[in-house]
Amino acid sequence: MSQHTNQSPYPQGGPHPADSYQDGQYGRPPQAPQPHHGRPARNGLGTAALILGVIGALSGVIPLLFWLAGILGLIALILGLSGRGRAKRGEATNKGVALTGAILGLVALILSVVGAVITFTAVDSALKEVDKALSGQEATTPGAKPDAKGDGKGDSKGDGAGKAGAKALAGGATAEYADKLKVTVGAPTAYTPSEYAIGHTKGNKAYKVKVTIENTGGEKFDSALSQVDARSGAEGTAAEQIYDGETTGADFTGSILPGKKATAVYAFDAPAAAKNLTVEVTPGFLDFKSSHWELKL
Template sequence: MSQTQQQPQFPPFQPQPPQQVARNGLGTAALILGIIGALSGIVPFLFWLAGILGVIALILGLTGRGRAKRGEATNKGVALTGVILALVSLGLAVFGAVTTFKAVDDAVDEINKSVSDAQPKDTKPSGDAKDAGKSDTGADDEKPDPDKALEAGDSVIYDDDLTVTVSNAVSYNPSEYAAGHTAGNHAYKVTVTVTNDSKEKFDSTLLTADARAGKDGVDAEQVFDEKVGTGFDGTILPGKKATVVYAFDAPADAKNLTVEVTPSFEYNATQWDLKL
């Protein structure tokens, strides 16, 4: 009786599925952008950068958390931290925008206030010009127009009670060391007086004076001659005044000299039409 030898039985070979690689990139990117956005939001005027990074980080973080829930990623905590930082970035962006816009509005208001304060509020003609503006009853018939050139001896008063007065033009002979005088032209002295009736000291070094001569308005070059033309120096305290002499070179046939004085960049310029 023969015996049949049995062959060993092996289970069929089944290939193992490839191991899935964790997709942690979105969570990591959300964390990085959230950190940068939050740091940017600390500086108010970088609110726009914090807002952009916050939005991107929020989207990436939520997507990264979704992957982690589906088992496609292993950094659920990192993605959650990115979402939290994204929300912080957005909050700081809103705060920075409000702060920045308020600061800009305040700055514009201050500039407008400074410009308004620099507008001439009135002019006070002196001498004959003052009497000419009054009727027989002593009341002013009409105030001088600050948009028109004033006459010699007239004063302009700004809203802060700073007063500027320009005298008539007086002919004089420059010395041989004078600068700005051309042979054949005539030189004229003009006295500028600043009275500070405001509540703050006035920096007189910022005052500038220019002139044009004749009917064609030719630029009259300023003459510097010893103490003539040196301009103001230092500050003028409240309740005090200061006077300096400027000189301008005009063509010999010029009949008038238009002097323009600007107390500083905070004040409007005012012109005086002086007869020669």
């Protein structure tokens, strides 16, 4: 009687085909590792603080960008402190980055304050210079004021110089500016305008006024920038300028060389009852303040 023995077709000690199949030897893909179930780090605040802090600090180096440095610095400081708090609670891993961003934010704030002070100081200084340039020089009156007749006897007390802009001068008086420019307005003289005169009203009186500008400085002066106006009567009504031919009513033209002078004859129309004529002369609308002469009619 034959004995049947069940022997495995696979060698002893060798791997079973099923095991090899399960291990992926025969093409079955291995299973992917299971995802980590831990909470991810929240590093956004620290990173944002660092970026804003760097930009803010660089902006603070330029004084005109103080406003930008202040805004970015404040935001960076807040985000940096918030990010550092997250790192302490274990919610973030960039504690150093957050701290650096907060420090840079503080630096940006300091630079913004410094830049604001520098900017405002510079602007204030510039405005003062512009105001000084626009206000121009104020004239002084050396010696005594001549009277209305222009004979130099004057009616002022003392022999010292005074500010021409503080009080109206008399006819024949001279206003002197710091640039060695002298302006003299003579006493008015009545005259009869021609039939071709422009600016004269029938029934009014016309007066001629001689204005002389003398340049005693070292540079030429552009007299074309000079302006002469007048008011008449107690009410200070504007006196119309009369243009009568080539010699009466013509404004200053050209330049006055050092050591030279120029004279222009102006004519003004005033009411018949007017007792005085106030003449205002401005040698230059940017560099000089106006001076006034009170002329008796």
